[in-house]
Amino acid sequence: SMNPAADTLAMATTEVDLAPVEVGQAITITWRGKPVFIRHRTPQDIADAEAVDVATLRDKQTDAARVQKPEWLVMVGVCTHLGCVPLGHQGQYNGWFCPCHGSVYDTSGRIRKGPAPTNLHVPDYTFSSDTTVTVG
Ligand code: FES
Numbered sequence: 001s002m003n004p005a006a007d008t009l010a011m012a013t014t015e016v017d018l019a020p021v022e023v024g025q026a027i028t029i030t031w032r033g034k035p036v037f038i039r040h041r042t043p044q045d046i047a048d049a050e051a052v053d054v055a056t057l058r059d060k061q062t063d064a065a066r067v068q069k070p071e072w073l074v075m076v077g078v079c080t081h082l083g084c085v086p087l088g089h090q091g092q093y094n095g096w097f098c099p100c101h102g103s104v105y106d107t108s109g110r111i112r113k114g115p116a117p118t119n120l121h122v123p124d125y126t127f128s129s130d131t132t133v134t135v136g
Contacts, residue, residue: 013136
């Protein structure tokens, strides 16, 4: 069965301690049965994401519209093509690469190449401290 466990569904929000996640690292947590990627972006990751001309993008979003704090990118880790889980720190833009059909995402999780129609989704989340985030 692909159905998430009832106790997972019941957890509407998930609190995550980000203190151990070093610059350049990423973690995957589970929220409502789905993977959520949280990446502690490097200054280069952020600069690359901010340098993109939004007009050239398939799904036109600024990096600033996708993050609350530039150093923390929080996204649902489900490819917007057919739902595979993309691989982090991969692909031409050092963002994510989906091996299923070759979608390439940048360091803001925006679709840059391949069949996925939209950027990786950003869930609702709030920071309750500098290093504590609650997803959901
Ligand atoms: Fe990711 Fe098709 S599911 S490219």
